[in-house]
Amino acid sequence: MKGALAVYQKELRLYFRSPIAYFVMAIFLVGTGYFFTYSIFLTGNARMTETFQNMAILLLLVLPVVSMRLFTSEYNGRTMELLATLPLRPWQIVLGKFAGAVTILLLMTAGTLIDVVPLYLFGNPEGMTILSGYIGFILLGMTCLAIGQLFSALTQNQIVAALITVAVLLAFWFIANAQRFQTSYAWRNVLGYLSFSRHFEEFVQGLVRTESVIFYLVVCAIVLVLNTSYLRWQR
Amino acid sequence: MITLESVSKRYGSQTVIHDLSFSVEKGEIVGFLGPNGSGKTTTLRMIAGYTTASAGRVSVAGYDMATQNDTAASHIGYLPEHPPLYDTLDVTAYLRFVAKAKGVARSEVASEFDRVVAACRLEDVARREIYKLSKGYRQRVGLAQALLGKPQVLLLDEPTIGLDPGQLHEARDIIRSFGAEHAVLFSTHILSEVTMICKRVAIINNGRLLAIDSPSGLQQALEQTNRVSLQVTAPVDELRQELLSVDGVRSVEVEADGDRLQVECQIEPRDGVEAAIARAVAPRWPLHSLGRQEPTLENIFLQYVSEG
Incomplete structure (x- = not known):
């Protein structure tokens, strides 16, 4: 675990020594603030439902920028040779980097809490629904980061890594739309189950179902294991 | 400390290392000589565990690099051809990261840091970001990270490249001082360096070991x-x-x-x-x-x- 912690600390330092983390957070918070203000004035309801839905789309576009450098920068800076020859196991490298990126996600999420303040000041929102939305948001974000991290390991180019990640994330977000082209009941079920948006929708509505929590965690775990296996295979 | 037994490396159908066998003992500095593209870097990478051998056996400090790579890594200090540095970190943060990743105990990180900074004369730049450093200093930071954790085996890929004459002299002194207690294998183009530092010289070309002997032994031969x-x-x-x-x-x-x-x-x-x-x-x-x-x-x- 010590090795993973060392990688984690290094990743955080690197994030905050480059402008990327600040830009991403700024864009995300400005975007979220805009969606929040817009939804509140449009609906007149003290709730976060619409804001969460827009935040999720924004997340799919912004998180690949956070994850794109995780491995590509190691390849381009020729530091992968150091990481691979230090007494670090591949899972420690993968976990340390993932934890670093998740910390950025948590900071971004914490920044949006400011939107909740006026809800409580001027209305009477449902606290548990908002909490459930945030849980879904973080789980979705973690899954996006894991996928982004895998593509960052698979290519040497940051832009390519980000673009592929965005494409894959959007595909999983809209995959449920393909249901209407399927006549097979089983396939319709599979497509619905794989949809990131379907599971997220439940959290937004205040429903924390074990099935959805496990879905995101399992996807996360599978992708991180693939990432670890790829590092091992590289040797 | 370092043993290679009939090691070969293939990339696809191309064999870049052919049946390489030699060993480096503790307290010995071995120079690795060869023209560009002769297989020096690939050999060092196999010993360091960055790539695996396609055939044969590489062992370091008694550990087989094919199966006990992770355990062996804590006995190896490796400076690749291009010093692997994080440009936006300062020297202190970088060396502390490497020390922690090498498993240096928390209580010893500070003393270990002081030791390598003094050995590589990095005191003046310890707080400076790495991207601001000259090539010579970057090379020394790379050497410092290799020395962290007191590894038994030092693998240095062209450690003196890009150094000015004064720095060259210092770098040689550092390598020589570590050669007394470690097994050191370093590749170089500079022939005079080999005679100055090494007990033995290995000459490699086209992935084949042509000779390994002391400089005087090669001369006699x-x-x-x-x-x-x-x-x-x-x-x-x-x-x-x-x-x-x-x-x-x-x-x-x-x-x-x-x-x-x-x-x-x-x-x-x-x-x-x-x-x-x-x-x-x-x-x-x-x-x-x-x-x-x-x-x-x-x-x-x-x-x-x-x-x-």
């Missing part, structure tokens, strides 16, 4: 193919015949240089052959110079590489 060079003004064919008739001359190469002929004779390794050549040539033609070439390490290297 090549004295068996000693050369005598002479400058004479004479007709080429007659001179060649005359020289080949001298007892002890194996072959003759003649090159015209204006009026004079530049002649290289391959002779048998015994005394008196030069004198016999002089006796044969001097009475008939003007002999301008005659001398026996002592094989320098450079000649040895070039000869091995051209033969290999």
Whole structure:
């Protein structure tokens, strides 16, 4: 675990020594603030439902920028040779980097809490629904980061890594739309189950179902294991 | 400490390392000589565990790099050809990260940091971001990270490249000081460096080990193919015949240089052959110079590489 912690600390330092983390957070918070203000004035309801839905789309576009450098920068800076020859196991490298990126996600999420303040000041929102939305948001974000991290390991180019990640994330977000082209009941079920948006929708509505929590965690775990296996295979 | 047994490395259908075997013991500094693309870096990467051997066995500190790579890594300090540095970190943050990743105990990180910073003379730049450092300092930071955690084995890929003469001297001192207690394998292009630092030299070309011996041992081995060079003004064919008739001359190469002929004779390794050549040539033609070439390490290297 010590090795993973060392990688984690290094990743955080690197994030905050480059402008990327600040830009991403700024864009995300400005975007979220805009969606929040817009939804509140449009609906007149003290709730976060619409804001969460827009935040999720924004997340799919912004998180690949956070994850794109995780491995590509190691390849381009020729530091992968150091990481691979230090007494670090591949899972420690993968976990340390993932934890670093998740910390950025948590900071971004914490920044949006400011939107909740006026809800409580001027209305009477449902606290548990908002909490459930945030849980879904973080789980979705973690899954996006894991996928982004895998593509960052698979290519040497940051832009390519980000673009592929965005494409894959959007595909999983809209995959449920393909249901209407399927006549097979089983396939319709599979497509619905794989949809990131379907599971997220439940959290937004205040429903924390074990099935959805496990879905995101399992996807996360599978992708991180693939990432670890790829590092091992590289040797 | 480092043992390679019949190691080969293939990339697809191309074999870049062929059946390489040698070992480096504790307290020994071995120089790894070879032209560009000869397989030095690939060999060092296999020993460091960055890539695996396609065939054969690499072991470091008793651990098989194919199966116990993670355990062996804590005994290895490795400086790749391009120092692996995080440009936006400062030297302190970078070295602390490497120390922690190497498993240096929390209580010892500070003392270990001080030790390598002093050994590599990095005190003045300890707080500076790495991207602001000169090439020489970057190389030294790379060397410092390799020394962290007191590894038993040091693998240095061209550690002195890009250093000015003063820094070169310091870097050699550092390597020499660590050679007493560690097994050090370092690759270089600079031949004089090898004679200054190394106990043994391994010469590699096209992925094959051509020779491994002490610098003086290599010299002795090549004295068996000693050369005598002479400058004479004479007709080429007659001179060649005359020289080949001298007892002890194996072959003759003649090159015209204006009026004079530049002649290289391959002779048998015994005394008196030069004198016999002089006796044969001097009475008939003007002999301008005659001398026996002592094989320098450079000649040895070039000869091995051209033969290999």
